[in-house]
Amino acid sequence: xxxxxxxxxxxxATFPALEGRITIARERRLWVEVSREEFxxxxxxxxxxxxxxxxxxxxxxxxxxxxxxxxxxxxxxxxVLNLRQRVPKSDPTILxxxxxxxxxxxxxxxxxxxxxAKVEGLPPGDRYPLRDDWPEGQYPLRKDWKLEMxxxxxxx
Amino acid sequence: MANVTIPVGPQHPALKExxxxxxxxDGEKIVGVEIRLGYNHRGIEKACEERTxxxxxxxxxxxxxxxxxxxSTCFLMAVEEAGKIEVPRRALWIRTLIGELERIHxxxxxxxxxxxxxxxxxxxMYTWRDRELVMDLLALISGNxxxxxxxxxxxxxxxxxxxxxxEIRKALPVFRERTAYYARVAQEESTLIARLSGVGRLTxxxxxxxxxxxxxARGSGVDRDTRRDDPYLAFPELEFEVVLxxxxxxxxxxxxxxxxxxxxxxLIEQIIDGLPEGPIGPARAIRRVAAxxxxxxxxxxRGEDIHYVCTNGTDKVERVKVRAPTLGNLPAVVRMLExxxxxxxxxxxxxxxxxxxxxxxxxxxxxxxxxxxxxxxALRAYAIEFYRKRxxxxxxxxxxxx
Numbered sequence: 001x002x003x004x005x006x007x008x009x010x011x012x013a014t015f016p017a018l019e020g021r022i023t024i025a026r027e028r029r030l031w032v033e034v035s036r037e038e039f040x041x042x043x044x045x046x047x048x049x050x051x052x053x054x055x056x057x058x059x060x061x062x063x064x065x066x067x068x069x070x071x072x073x074x075x076x077x078x079x080v081l082n083l084r085q086r087v088p089k090s091d092p093t094i095l096x097x098x099x100x101x102x103x104x105x106x107x108x109x110x111x112x113x114x115x116x117a118k119v120e121g122l123p124p125g126d127r128y129p130l131r132d133d134w135p136e137g138q139y140p141l142r143k144d145w146k147l148e149m150x151x152x153x154x155x156x
Numbered sequence: 157m158a159n160v161t162i163p164v165g166p167q168h169p170a171l172k173e174x175x176x177x178x179x180x181x182d183g184e185k186i187v188g189v190e191i192r193l194g195y196n197h198r199g200i201e202k203a204c205e206e207r208t209x210x211x212x213x214x215x216x217x218x219x220x221x222x223x224x225x226x227x228s229t230c231f232l233m234a235v236e237e238a239g240k241i242e243v244p245r246r247a248l249w250i251r252t253l254i255g256e257l258e259r260i261h262x263x264x265x266x267x268x269x270x271x272x273x274x275x276x277x278x279x280x281m282y283t284w285r286d287r288e289l290v291m292d293l294l295a296l297i298s299g300n301x302x303x304x305x306x307x308x309x310x311x312x313x314x315x316x317x318x319x320x321x322x323e324i325r326k327a328l329p330v331f332r333e334r335t336a337y338y339a340r341v342a343q344e345e346s347t348l349i350a351r352l353s354g355v356g357r358l359t360x361x362x363x364x365x366x367x368x369x370x371x372x373a374r375g376s377g378v379d380r381d382t383r384r385d386d387p388y389l390a391f392p393e394l395e396f397e398v399v400l401x402x403x404x405x406x407x408x409x410x411x412x413x414x415x416x417x418x419x420x421x422x423l424i425e426q427i428i429d430g431l432p433e434g435p436i437g438p439a440r441a442i443r444r445v446a447a448x449x450x451x452x453x454x455x456x457x458r459g460e461d462i463h464y465v466c467t468n469g470t471d472k473v474e475r476v477k478v479r480a481p482t483l484g485n486l487p488a489v490v491r492m493l494e495x496x497x498x499x500x501x502x503x504x505x506x507x508x509x510x511x512x513x514x515x516x517x518x519x520x521x522x523x524x525x526x527x528x529x530x531x532x533x534a535l536r537a538y539a540i541e542f543y544r545k546r547x548x549x550x551x552x553x554x555x556x557x558x
Contacts, residue, residue, distance in 0.1 A: 102367075
């Protein structure tokens with residue numbers, strides 16, 4: 001049995017509710033969709049039981065009413081598991097994974113600055129990547145953000 | 157005395173790029189580091205959403221001036237997977253060849269920068285002179301020294317001719333001889349070893365814990381290389397060894413990069429020997445891409461590039477996410493610096509081969525006030541004349557590789 005199948009079968013055995021939400025797109029590529037409530041438990045199983053020791057990056061998506069987050073996790077054998085969760089823009093709170101993956105700190109700060117996510121448990125520190133005087137409430141990677149929304153003085 | 161915090165940057169002593177390391181010191185010893193980035197954030201991901209895929213490819217090629225082919229290829233691999241576009245085998249091999257030539261260019265450049273940070277400028281002069289050989293090859297094949305634009309959606313933009321292959325074949329023994337010499341310098345030159353050993357320590361466990369990637373991780377014995385683990389382009393058909401070192405310091409990272417150069421020469425030889433026949437791209441340019449999403453990884457010279465692409469059936473992408481290797485390596489840099497000395501900051505930072513943003517250099521400069529373009533031979537002749545006037549005869553010093 002391939003590694004992808006092993007991971008899928010074990011996830012389904014541990015979390016039967018994931019039925020229909022795990023896709024093997026091709027060799028070495030898995031996609032798993034979880035709710036905000038399921039997220040941490042699934043992440044722990046992937047790291048502790050299947051050696052997904054690396055979080056390559058986190059992609060933030062503007063999905064209209066919701067924000068989507070894809071955690072690109074990699075194991076030691078070339079498999080990338082894309083763990084996906086979505087939360088409403090009205091309550092865009094997600095848990096920081098820095099306790100398990102301390103290397104993701106800049107990726108999570110990026111979600112805060114560019115998409116307006118609220119990341120609970122993110123260690124304090126400088127913002128990234130926007131400038132300190134960036135206008136509050138403007139999230140440039142949201143689809144409704146346009147260049148014209150910048151302060152007049154910056155447009156030269 | 158109380159601890160002192162010194163901002164190193166954004167105008168940085170070691171790098172030509174803006175970033176700020178806030179280093180807290182107890183005497184000479186570093187007790188804390190905070191990093192402020194983003195000074196050169198150009199909004200490339202947003203820019204790509206508003207442009208066509210063809211335009212985005214050219215923008216993404218400019219994410220980095222050195223790993224330019226890496227980003228353009230990584231992006232197109234994701235687009236092609238999302239849109240189920242077949243790429244001819246010959247094109248995959250050509251992309252691989254350019255990627256490995258780019259690795260020579262990047263690793264030799266790094267070796268020079270590292271030498272410079274150590275006050276070993278002879279190494280800088282030697283490696284950058286040798287690097288000109290690969291820049292010439294890239295210019296011969298693609299027409300440009302950097303930003304080669306060798307990719308099109310679904311293929312390669314230019315073919316590799318027999319004349320190109322002959323030139324590459326001619327250069328390989330020179331690269332091998334020169335790199336063997338640098339390997340000997342790294343193994344025998346006692347000042348170099350003393351300066352690099354134990355500096356910027358990062359244990360294997362820490363490298364894994366902080367998710368370090370590329371030569372930075374392999375210099376701490378982490379056995380990962382995307383080319384082998386998640387093979388793409390022609391790598392399923394090529395043979396090479398992943399170079400590891402367990403010194404777990406700047407010295408280890410140096411040995412890994414020199415070792416990787418040797419592997420790259422072997423890879424290039426396999427590619428030019430076995431380059432498959434056939435078309436190099438689609439008969440008609442592809443503009444619209446079917447809806448889908450994909451994640452691609454690419455072992456760039458500095459570490460792992462990862463791109464996420466979501467297509468929507470039009471000629472634009474819905475979303476593209478880029479992660480360059482440096483961002484992944486910075487948490488590990490904080491760990492490397494802590495407990496070390498202030499004077500080691502430049503070489504430790506340089507040792508991850510960082511790229512906060514990149515600059516370009518043209519193959520032809522605009523002529524102003526009669527100033528001409530000089531090649532290596534003209535520069536050498538000028539140097540010999542310059543020193544002769546000062547009573548030093550350098551005509552008998554051999555110019556290796558020329």
